[in-house]
Amino acid sequence: MADLTTDFLGIKSPNPFWLASAPPTDKEYNVRRAFEAGWGGVVWKTLGSEGPPVVNVNGPRYGAIYGADRRLLGLNNIELITDRDLFTNLEEIKRVKADYPDRAVIVSLMVPCEEEAWKAILPLVEDTGADGIELNFGCPHGMSERGMGAAVGQVPEYIEMVTRWCKQYYSKPVIVKLTPNITDVRKPAAAAHRGGADAVSLINTINSITSVNLDTMSPEPSIDGKGTHGGYCGPAVKPIAMSMVSEIARAQDTAGMPISGIGGITTWRDAAEFMALGCGNVQVCTAAMTYGFKIVQEMISGLSQWMDEKGYTDTSEFVGMAVPNTTDWQYLNLNYIAKAKIDEDLCISCGRCYAACEDTSHQAIAMSDDRVFSVIDEECVACNLCVNVCPVENCITMEQMPVGAIDPRTDRVVEPEYANWTTHPNNPSATAAE
Amino acid sequence: MPADMLAQGIKAGRISADQYEANFADLHAPLDDHEALVAADRCYFCYDAPCVTACPTDIDIPLFIRQIATGTSDAAAKTILSQNIMGGMCARVCPTETLCEEVCVREVAEGKPVLIGQLQRYATDGLMAKGVHPFERAGSTGKRVAVVGAGPAGLACAHRLAMQGHDVVVMDARAKAGGLNEFGIAAYKSTDDFAAREVDWLLQIGGIEIKPGVALGSDVSLAELQDDYDAVFLGMGLGGVNGLGVEGDDKNGIADAVDFIADLRQASDLSSVPVGRDVVVIGGGMTAVDAAVQAKLLGALNVTLVYRRSRVRMNASVYEQDLAASKGVRIITNASPKGVHGNGAVREVEFEYTDDDLKPTGQTVRIAADQVFRAIGQSLVGEGLPTLEGRKIKVSASGATSVKGVWAGGDCASGGDDLTVTAVAEGRDAAMDIHAHLMGGAS
Ligand SMILES: Cc1cc2nc3c(=O)[nH]c(=O)nc-3n(C[C@H](O)[C@H](O)[C@H](O)COP(=O)(O)OP(=O)(O)OC[C@H]3O[C@@H](n4cnc5c(N)ncnc54)[C@H](O)[C@@H]3O)c2cc1C
Ligand SMILES: Cc1cc2nc3c(=O)[nH]c(=O)nc-3n(C[C@H](O)[C@H](O)[C@H](O)COP(=O)(O)O)c2cc1C
Ligand code: SF4
Numbered sequence: 001m002a003d004l005t006t007d008f009l010g011i012k013s014p015n016p017f018w019l020a021s022a023p024p025t026d027k028e029y030n031v032r033r034a035f036e037a038g039w040g041g042v043v044w045k046t047l048g049s050e051g052p053p054v055v056n057v058n059g060p061r062y063g064a065i066y067g068a069d070r071r072l073l074g075l076n077n078i079e080l081i082t083d084r085d086l087f088t089n090l091e092e093i094k095r096v097k098a099d100y101p102d103r104a105v106i107v108s109l110m111v112p113c114e115e116e117a118w119k120a121i122l123p124l125v126e127d128t129g130a131d132g133i134e135l136n137f138g139c140p141h142g143m144s145e146r147g148m149g150a151a152v153g154q155v156p157e158y159i160e161m162v163t164r165w166c167k168q169y170y171s172k173p174v175i176v177k178l179t180p181n182i183t184d185v186r187k188p189a190a191a192a193h194r195g196g197a198d199a200v201s202l203i204n205t206i207n208s209i210t211s212v213n214l215d216t217m218s219p220e221p222s223i224d225g226k227g228t229h230g231g232y233c234g235p236a237v238k239p240i241a242m243s244m245v246s247e248i249a250r251a252q253d254t255a256g257m258p259i260s261g262i263g264g265i266t267t268w269r270d271a272a273e274f275m276a277l278g279c280g281n282v283q284v285c286t287a288a289m290t291y292g293f294k295i296v297q298e299m300i301s302g303l304s305q306w307m308d309e310k311g312y313t314d315t316s317e318f319v320g321m322a323v324p325n326t327t328d329w330q331y332l333n334l335n336y337i338a339k340a341k342i343d344e345d346l347c348i349s350c351g352r353c354y355a356a357c358e359d360t361s362h363q364a365i366a367m368s369d370d371r372v373f374s375v376i377d378e379e380c381v382a383c384n385l386c387v388n389v390c391p392v393e394n395c396i397t398m399e400q401m402p403v404g405a406i407d408p409r410t411d412r413v414v415e416p417e418y419a420n421w422t423t424h425p426n427n428p429s430a431t432a433a434e
Numbered sequence: 435m436p437a438d439m440l441a442q443g444i445k446a447g448r449i450s451a452d453q454y455e456a457n458f459a460d461l462h463a464p465l466d467d468h469e470a471l472v473a474a475d476r477c478y479f480c481y482d483a484p485c486v487t488a489c490p491t492d493i494d495i496p497l498f499i500r501q502i503a504t505g506t507s508d509a510a511a512k513t514i515l516s517q518n519i520m521g522g523m524c525a526r527v528c529p530t531e532t533l534c535e536e537v538c539v540r541e542v543a544e545g546k547p548v549l550i551g552q553l554q555r556y557a558t559d560g561l562m563a564k565g566v567h568p569f570e571r572a573g574s575t576g577k578r579v580a581v582v583g584a585g586p587a588g589l590a591c592a593h594r595l596a597m598q599g600h601d602v603v604v605m606d607a608r609a610k611a612g613g614l615n616e617f618g619i620a621a622y623k624s625t626d627d628f629a630a631r632e633v634d635w636l637l638q639i640g641g642i643e644i645k646p647g648v649a650l651g652s653d654v655s656l657a658e659l660q661d662d663y664d665a666v667f668l669g670m671g672l673g674g675v676n677g678l679g680v681e682g683d684d685k686n687g688i689a690d691a692v693d694f695i696a697d698l699r700q701a702s703d704l705s706s707v708p709v710g711r712d713v714v715v716i717g718g719g720m721t722a723v724d725a726a727v728q729a730k731l732l733g734a735l736n737v738t739l740v741y742r743r744s745r746v747r748m749n750a751s752v753y754e755q756d757l758a759a760s761k762g763v764r765i766i767t768n769a770s771p772k773g774v775h776g777n778g779a780v781r782e783v784e785f786e787y788t789d790d791d792l793k794p795t796g797q798t799v800r801i802a803a804d805q806v807f808r809a810i811g812q813s814l815v816g817e818g819l820p821t822l823e824g825r826k827i828k829v830s831a832s833g834a835t836s837v838k839g840v841w842a843g844g845d846c847a848s849g850g851d852d853l854t855v856t857a858v859a860e861g862r863d864a865a866m867d868i869h870a871h872l873m874g875g876a877s
Contacts, residue, residue, distance in 0.1 A: 069476065267504040291479045298500045301509040346468075393468055 002307035004300060006040065006315050008280045009173040009198045009258055011131045013040035013104040016315050017271065017299050020262050020283035021046050021108035021134060021177075024293070026082060028092035032099075037293035038300060041104025043201075043283060046081035046136040047089055049111040049121060054080045054142075060221035063210035065236060074236035075286050076210045078221065078228060080142045081110050086124075094128040106175065110136040110148050113158055115165050122169040132173035135162060137188070138180075138204025141230055150204070153179035156191035163195025175260060178202040178244075180237075185244040190253040200248060201260035201283060203241040205231020234286035238264030242277055246326045249278030266295075268302025275315065276322035330421040337407050337414050338382040338398040340364070340375045346395040347373060353386035353396060361385050378408045439711070439735050444687060444805050446708040448733025454704045457731035461622045461757075462552060470556045473549045474503040476540060485534035485550060490850070490859040491518035495534060499553055511561035512568045514554055519593045519862070520586055522562060522632050523615050524855045525555035526623045529720075531753040533855070562631070567638035572599035574641075577872045580605065580663040582650045585613020586854045587669035587844025589636055590861030591868075596641035598869045603663070604642060607649035613671055615854065617696040620724040621704075622731070651816055660839055665868045668819070668827060668835070668842040669861060672812035672852070678716065682774030683808075691715060691725035691809035698728055710805025713737045714783050716771055717809030719749035725807045726763045737763045738801055740783075742770040744790050772798060780806055814846050823848040833864030841868055 004015040018041035019025050019034055026045035034042060048054060056079055065074035082089060097105045107130045111117040125133060136143075137153030144151040152158045159176060166174045176192035178185060180203040189200050207229045211220045219227030241263025248254050261279030265271050266287040274282050287295055303315075312318050342353070342365075349371040357365040364379035365386060375386075387396045401407060403416040423430055438448045449457070465473060477499040485495045493514050501510035514521035530536075530551040541547035561568065577600045581588045584606035592602040610616055615629040637644070648654060650670065659666045675690040677683055687710065701707045709732040715725050718741035726739040739758060741748055745767050748755060758765060769785035770792065776782065780803055787797045814826055820835035821828050826848040833841040843860030850856040 071475075268506070269504060292481055294497070295479070295500070297497055298504055298506075298509075301501060301513070302504050302506045305506045305509045393471065 002304040002313060004040075004304055004307075004315060006281050008104070008260065009132065009175075011041070011104045011106075011173060012102070013281070014038075014102060015040035015296075015300055015303075016275065016281035017296050018042060018104060018106075018260070018281060018283045019288060020285040021106075021136065022285040022289070023079065024285060024288045027084065027089075028096055031092075031096050031105075034288075034293050035096075035100050035103050038296045039103070039293065040281075041106065041131075043106040043108050043134050044089070044093055044130075046108040046110045047086055047121070047125075048081050049117055050086050053083045053085055056080055056083050057223050059223040061230075063220045063230065065210055065234075072286075072290050073234060074208075074210065074232055075234040075289070076208045076221075076230035076232045077205070078141050078230040081108075081136065086121075090124055090128055093130055097129045097131075104132075105130045106132045106134050108134045108136050108177070110143060113147060113152055113162060118162065118165045119169050122166065126170060126172070130172075132175060132198070133166065133170060134175040134177050134201060135166065136177050136204070137162075138177050138202075141207075141228060150179040150181055153177075153188055153204075154182050156187045159188050159191040160195035163192050163197045167196040173198040175199045175201050177204055177262075179204045180206050180240060180244055180263075184247075186247055186251045186254065189248045189257070190251070193254050193257055197257075199258035199260060199280070200254075201262055202244055202248070203237065203263045205233045206237055206240065208232035233263065234290070235264045235266050238266075238270060242274060245274060245279060246277045246323065249320065249323045250326060266290075268299045268306065271299055272303060272306060272318070273322075275319050277326065278320040278323050280316075280319055332420060333418045334421065334424060335415045335417060335419045337401045339377050339380045339401060340382060340384075340386050340396055341399045342373050342375055342386075342396050343394070344372065344374075346392050348392060348395075349373065350391060352389045352391065356385050356389045380409065439733055442711050442804055444708045444710045447705045448709065449705075451705065453733070458621050458625070458704060460625050461620075464559060465549070465552050465556045470502055470507070470553060473553055474499045477503070477548045478539060480539055484537035484539065485548075488534045488537045489518075490533070490853070490856045491521075491524070491862070492859075493517045493521065493554070495550055498557060499548065499550070502553055502557055507557045507560050508564075508566070508568075510553075510557035514558055515561075515568060517862075518855065518858050519590050519636055520615070520632065520854065520858045521554055522558040522635075523586070523619075523624065523629065524858065525551050525558055526628070527615075527619050528853070528855050529751045529753065532751045562635050565635075567635060569593075569597055569639055571596055571639060571641055574601070575599040575872065577601070577664045578603070578662075579665045579667065579868060579872075580659045581667045581669060582606075582659070583613060583669035583671055583844070583846075584608075584611035584633075584644060584646075585669055585671050585844060585857060586615060587671075587847075587857035587861035588613070588667065589633065590858040591667045591669060591841075591843065591865045592642045592861075593636055593639055594862050594865035595868060596639045598865070600641070600664075600869070600872065602642045603645060605645045605648040605650065605654065607647070607670075607673075609646050611644050611646065613669075613857075617699055618692060618721075618724075619699075619854070620695070620728060621699055622728075624699075651818075656818055656837075656840070660837075664839075664872055666840045667833075667861070667864055667868065668840065668846060669844045669857070670816065671845040671857075672814055674813040674815040675808060676811045676813055678771050678774075678808055678810065680771050680773055682776070682780070685774050685776055685780045686778055687776070687780040687804055688774065688806045688808065691717065691721050691807040692812065694725055694807055695721070695728065698732070704732065707732055709734045710803065711735045712802045713805045713807070714801055714803040715739045715807045715809055716783075717741065717807075717811070718743065718747070718767075719809065719811070720754060721812075722807075722809035723750040723754045723758050723763075725809055727758050727761050729805070729807070730761045730763055734805075736802070738766060738803075739763055740766045740769050740771070740785055740801070742768070742788060742792060744768055747790075766801075769799065770794070774806065775800070780804065812845070829860075829864075831863075832867035833860055834867060 006016040021043040025042045143149035176197040261274030262283040498510040498513040535547035538547035581604040713729040713734045773784045782800045820837040827842040829847045841864040844857035
């Protein structure tokens with residue numbers, strides 16, 4: 001079985017699966033149980049400054065989006081940072097770290113954007129023996145109205161400034177957690193880098209309203225008839241998170257900067273995908289909140305089975321492997337030509353591919369009187385929509401056309417050379433090919 | 435109707451080759467990849483799941499189903515096999531309708547359980563097809579353990595002991611290992627020689643020597659085993675069969691259901707297995723149902739299963755009863771055998787109707803029969819065994835008997851249902867207790 005031991009910023013953990021800063025890591029009781037269940041590390045629920053803690057609403061804080069069979073696909077929340085006393089948290093962190101020296105314990109922080117506030121809290125955190133800190137510049141609700149969280153995360157200059165203070169007043173690794181509620185995530189990442197951050201983590205939650213109660217005309221979750229936007233997370237946000245991760249991994253300013261991947265990670269495969277896009281490890285919140293701490297067992301067994309099958313002995317061997325293959329649209333090979341192919345033996349004749357292609361795409365699927373579906377190569381542009389709507393795995397596949405064959409749609413020969421948009425004759429600003 | 439089916443007496447070859455093949459095909463066709471994903475997707479990954487509690491071997495069912503759902507069915511197989519080394523056979527033969535699937539929250543809520551047994555088969559078959567044995571032996575301890583009986587209890591015990599680094603010798607009176615997996619389980623539950631393949635696969639762990647044709651009692655004594663080995667595990671099942679205790683019990687055409695099934699299981703060609711035209715099976719358990727169903731599948735024209743108490747008291751589950759009915763077996767309840775009639779060979783069996791307390795009503799019925807199977811229970815045979823409790827060897831929760839250094843488990847031991855999965859659990863747990871004793875853990 002592959003060894004999943006992970007070294008992230010010099011912080012060792014028995015596996016790359018950490019719990020993200022959120023309710024699962026809000027107190028000693030939870031974190032101890034998480035470690036017993038096998039989690040490699042935790043980012044403690046975000047701490048605020050000394051003084052009376054924040055208060056949460058006393059009604060529902062979550063809203064949800066479901067798939068078939070009421071499977072939870074997206075969760076939204078209006079919870080704030082920890083509502084427990086700072087010193088209680090710090091004592092608990094110290095105890096837990098002492099008892100679990102082999103697990104990663106990171107302290108998430110959010111204090112006002114003033115040097116004094118950071119100067120005050122950092123020595124207290126240093127004293128817990130925790131392995132590092134994560135700066136929560138992402139919380140999209142409540143805290144941002146007070147000039148913290150996403151309000152800081154949306155201003156690169158603030159990020160750089162605060163990160164610098166943290167590097168100055170704290171000796172261990174500093175991770176900057178980024179908000180996705182921004183147009184270009186590379187800017188805050190670069191600012192964190194300039195400020196001396198050891199890593200970035202992303203994503204925090206996305207501004208969202210999950211539903212509206214049509215009787216009370218109030219967004220859900222509804223508190224006494226009123227609702228507010230919350231932070232969206234869970235499987236639904238994974239594609240957004242991965243895209244942002246890939247942008248940071250590819251950007252010149254931040255390439256090679258360690259990333260902790262967060263957002264919708266629910267299975268070992270999700271984790272492996274984030275890691276392939278450049279994440280040294282991953283953090284999980286919603287999946288644990290949906291299924292309990294025990295799911296980490298599947299993540300551990302799944303990742304190690306996959307690593308064994310691929311011959312990887314260390315997680316670092318595949319981290320970032322997909323980054324070089326992530327490119328801009330303009331560099332995609334326009335001479336790569338494929339056609340959809342329907343496996344008649346697997347086809348259950350539901351006709352979804354037909355509806356999709358006939359009504360909304362290229363009219364490239366034929367349907368016989370006895371419901372046999374086949375692809376019309378003369379029309380198929382290989383858009384993949386039929387594959388995506390087919391309920392049967394591998395029933396419709398994309399088959400690459402061999403070089404030299406003639407594409408019946410265009411009557412052109414499939415060329416062997418790679419050729420992209422930058423050199424395409426239709427491109428007004430094309431640079432002539434050699 | 436083919437003439438062969440109407441022919442009286444006990445005859446082979448009543449149906450066509452195609453019919454034999456269709457009748458004895460897998461009871462449940464294995465799930466394909468898509469079906470497995472759809473089935474796995476229904477699992478809620480319950481907390482402290484009731485299915486796990488209901489499984490005698492405590493397989494982590496939600497975890498293995500999630501492993502299937504996430505595309506790692508080999509990991510799922512390891513999850514299963516680490517608790518139950520015969521997870522493959524159990525996936526086929528467990529009465530899941532009274533175990534894990536009975537308590538599945540989706541059975542309770544919707545009357546449709548997650549297909550736990552079939553998913554278990556999907557995972558274990560996949561790993562076994564690759565020829566992978568996922569466990570390794572610990573370093574040798576130099577200790578030797580004798581196991582009597584190569585059934586599920588004995589083999590599960592042997593495997594776990596071998597894993598812990600002990601050397602194990604398994605003796606079995608029969609010529610072939612497997613116990614009732616090989617000789618008892620209905621043919622349509624263990625197709626394609628699965629029992630034998632599973633034994634071969636299990637033995638890949640190493641450190642286990644099978645000695646067929648060695649019987650405790652006639653070939654070797656318990657005292658000898660105690661002298662020659664560091665510990666002894668008894669897993670010899672129930673070798674005896676209870677008699678009907680009525681006049682005519684010895685007429686031609688009357689046989690033990692377990693022998694009929696064993697012959698059927700060992701037949702290389704089912705068309706060589708003779709069966710009556712009018713078959714009567716007496717009993718109400720799994721053995722009775724299996725004998726009745728398989729007699730029907732072999733081409734018997736009329737098969738009647740007669741049980742002395744009411745339907746609800748039958749040991750065979752409702753699912754098994756329905757299976758029998760669907761194959762055309764007629765079930766008569768509240769009728770006790772009174773006599774067997776016929777001149778040399780059986781012609782009729784006479785029953786007297788009884789009430790639920792087995793009080794005779796004076797009303798009788800005669801059922802035509804040219805073949806009769808006794809299936810009213812098996813019993814422990816052997817002398818000089820450790821102290822009994824009732825009719826089985828008395829054991830502690832971890833399988834220890836009244837004799838120091840001797841453990842027992844499976845059908846021959848007290849406690850637990852007479853099921854393959856229970857035998858596996860008891861063999862495994864006894865092995866862990868033996869290991870603890872051998873390594874000087876417990877006293
Ligand atoms: C017809 C039938 C159908 C069944 N169907 C099912 C089913 O569908 N599902 C289910 O869960 N359970 C079923 N069972 C029950 C299940 O088969 C048993 O509970 C299980 O096999 C018990 O395992 P065991 O190892 O204790 O004994 P066995 O499987 O009986 O194995 C005992 C072994 O010990 C050997 N032996 C006996 N005496 C000696 C001796 N003196 N010396 C050496 N070796 C000896 C025997 O040859 C045998 O190989 C069925 C039983 C029968 C009879
Ligand atoms: C109820 C709830 C509370 C959260 N609180 C915090 C927090 O205090 N600090 C923080 O950095 N992130 C917080 N998050 C965001 C998560 O750490 C994580 O970034 C996000 O949920 C995406 O991951 P997921 O899809 O695995 O849930 C919270 C999320 C949820 C659902
Ligand atoms: S999960 Fe349910 S029971 Fe628990 S605190 Fe929230 S609302 Fe209450």
